[in-house]
Amino acid sequence: MGDRVTGEGSKYRIVSPSLTVKAMRDSGYKNTAYALAELIDNSIDAEATLVQVFACESPVQGATQTRHRVDTIAVLDNGKGMDAELLRRALKYGDGLGGDRVRIGRFGMGLPNSSMSQCTKVEVWSWTNGSPNAMYTYLDLEEINGGLDDVPSPVHRPVPEHWSDLSEAPLGTTGTLVVWSDLDRVKWHGAGATLRNTAELIGRVYRHYLHDGKVEIKMAPVREGKVLEEDEDNGAYFAEPNDPLYLMDSTGTPPPFGNKPMFEPFDMGNEKEPGVAYFPITVDGTKHNVKVRASIARPEARRADVEGHPWPDNANPNRDAGFHPWGQHARRNIGISLVRQGRELDLDSKWAIGYDPVERWWGIEVEFPPELDDIFGVTNNKQTATVFSSLAHFDWTAEAEGDETPKAFKDRIAEFGDPRLPLIDLALYLEKNLLPKMRRKLRQHTLGNRGGKKRHDDDVTSKATDAVKRRQEDGHTGTTDRLAEEATENDKRQEQYAALTERHHLDRDTAQSMVDEALEKDWRVRWISSPQDSTAFFNIDLMAGMLQVIFNTEHPLHNELMTVLEDVPEDTNEAELRQRLARASDTFKLLVFSWARMEDEIPNKRDRARISDARRDWGRYARDFIEDGSDDE
Structure with a gap:
């Protein structure tokens, strides 16, 4: 066996330092908001009741004017803090901190992964006996790139007064402060824009915690060393619950639905739990329940004429509800919400029909316990569940062999250890049963x-x-x-x-x-x-x-003609409109051809004559209805 050289200078090292650093940075976070969610996970796991997100900006002189750009982001909480050993481990990639399934963040990669995806330096202060006694350590990308292997040993360092001055409340006996500096991957420039683009997602991810009063999350833009408390457009505020099921009674949904539910439970479940169904999944001999909650828009969300539920005075009753602020809000919440341990992993839009405006008016939440992480395929950055997502629009018949029955199909893929097997029944229920019923009900509303x-x-x-x-x-x-x-x-x-x-x-x-x-x-x-x-x-x-x-919605003609002509998204461009008209024209021609072929296949001459007479009669009636009835001059 040859020499096993693993030094820094070895050209045969399995993973080079430069590749390691790149992997740390390209960890798949969709944007700054998702990366920040990792830090908030840690705060909630530490039993924090107040989490403050600071976006600090500094002036940048442009060619014609001075602009402000975010250069530091910090998350401060009043959780139980960490001692030196735990703090050092928290900055290590893939540490054993993740072994406790009761935690939201159980993979032990959230803090370093999320931080390095947005900045080149992350600093952490944590204290268990007053902020003056805080322990401090950091990760610096330049040092890692230069060969640093170990997380620096924590040292005693009081929390800088700058951060305690910014805090909503005096720093308590315990807490943690995480500071990102040298930001080079933050998408938005100003502090206000950064937090606005973050708050809606944060409100959705932690909606259950916010609604239940378990935690408050303050979004605080900082300029010239002070929180912008009074600024109407860019001032500080607390994140509000953003419920894609719109069943909560106090959320950030635009009026008139900020203080009352915009949706109602779908007709399933029982009186005690309306709109709820359970699916048992057994792992290693233990049964776990997956909870499915479903809701659809109340009629007054889509109609201006529901008695006792008027739209706001500034809302045009002749405009589709989708154009109004609450409809636009619902448009941003399309999909099935996956919830683990009270925290949303993903709002999976793959289950929706992208072109259909009715999709914004239903909500489904699939909640599962951490014990089913592997079954659902939860990723280490907690942004999706890959196995569940792969089953959107799943059609088992397309994969069946010959005349396989559903049971035979499942038995066959079980032999191959197909990871989708435990979720197939749930996926088919959602796709073939629940969603079609909800869509039919919604089409009756308007x-x-x-x-x-x-x-x-x-x-x-x-x-x-x-x-x-x-x-x-x-x-x-x-x-x-x-x-x-x-x-x-x-x-x-x-x-x-x-x-x-x-x-x-x-x-x-x-x-x-x-x-x-x-x-x-x-x-x-x-x-x-x-x-x-x-x-x-x-x-x-x-x-x-x-x-x-009554136009039959179960007939293909409905989707190929009425839906194409009437259910047009508000942002449809001219080219898409032309395509829709062409599609409707083709469908109408096929409809007429189908009638012609029907006449063609009638063998009896007398029956064929009666059908021909009916066609002429229909033509006369069509003329009476289409013409306006006025006499020709």
């Missing part, structure tokens, strides 16, 4: 008030109503006309309300407002979309004075 589209929908309804009335005046009587002759207004109201709520599963508020509006305006037609147990792409309800058309 049937009577489609925001910016409502005026156009009303125009179509009025035009179709005029056509019905003209035909009636010309002596063409329909079933809806005959039923209306003997029905009172109350009869009509009850019949329409029952059809909408019982047959098509609209919520009561939406159904009531639709019926009230139709009777007030004497509308004779109504268009809704609803899942139908039928191969027809639309069905009709014939009621007293009301011809109701």
Whole structure:
């Protein structure tokens, strides 16, 4: 066996110092906010009740004006602090500190990893017997690059007065201060922008801790050695809970939903735990429960006409809710929230349908215990769960061999030790059961008030109503006309309300407002979309004075035509709009071709003639409805 040379100068060293430093820096943090979350994890694990995040900026002279740029970020907490041994270990990569699964941060890499991903020097003071008796140590990238192998031995060094002066409260008997300097990877420039871009994520990651009052997190911009307390745009503030399920009653959601839930539990679970389901997963003979919570928007979040829930005076009721501040806020919270030990790991947007605006109006939280870290594939920077994320849009049939049954498929992948196996049932429940039900329910919300589209929908309804009335005046009587002759207004109201709520599963508020509006305006037609147990792409309800058309959302034509034309994201550009129109045009042509082929395949000449007559009759009716009824001059 050859010589085992491992000195600094060896050209055969497995990992070179320069590569080690690069790996430390490129550790996969999405941005400064996620890196800061690692430090807050440590503070919460240390039982801190107050965490202060300072972004300190200094003036930089530009070509025409002086700007301010963040040069130091610090996190100060009132947790239980660390002694010299624990402090030194905390700055070591992959130390055994992570063995306790009760901790949020259990991998023992958070402090050095996150710090070095943003700066070239990190300093730590920690004290267990007053800040004047603090222990101090640091990591310096230049020294590491020069061959430093050991974390410097902690020394006694009081916390600089500068930091105690900035603190919200006097420094207590115990606590920790982490300071990042020589920032070279912070994305945002000014202190205010840095904290604004951090606060929403921090509020979401620690929403349960914030909402339950377990911890306060202060975001404090510092300029010229002082916290900007009174500055309206850039002043200090406390992070507010940011709940992607919008079930919390006090959050940073824009008005009118900052002090009341914007969503409600989805219809599952029981009275004690509405909107909750449990999935057991067994590891090494022990069963652990995965908790799934689901919510969807309340009708008043998307409709301006829900009685007792008006929108703010400055909110245009004819604009889609997605354009308003609370809708934009929900847009930034799309996906399934993965929660471990009360702390969010990730808001996984892979489970959403990216182009569909309805996606912002549902929320799902999957909470699992630390014992399932390996099952979910939790990464060491706690930003995602790789195994769970890989199952978004999972289709087992695409991987099945021959005519494999679901059980046979699972048995086969179990033989290969496929890590996805324990989560497949959960993923299929979310993808094939829960999310489709939620989306169907949400599409019913805006049937009577489609925001910016409502005026156009009303125009179509009025035009179709005029056509019905003209035909009636010309002596063409329909079933809806005959039923209306003997029905009172109350009869009509009850019949329409029952059809909408019982047959098509609209919520009561939406159904009531639709019926009230139709009777007030004497509308004779109504268009809704609803899942139908039928191969027809639309069905009709014939009621007293009301011809109701139900577009079948389960038919492919709905997604390829109605969704393409109506559910258009607000930021769609001209090229995307052209693509949508072209797609809708192609779908319409295919629809007509399907009719033509139907006629082509009818073998009986008499039946084919009847279908041909029906086509001509439909063409005459279409002319009556599309033309405005005025006489040609």
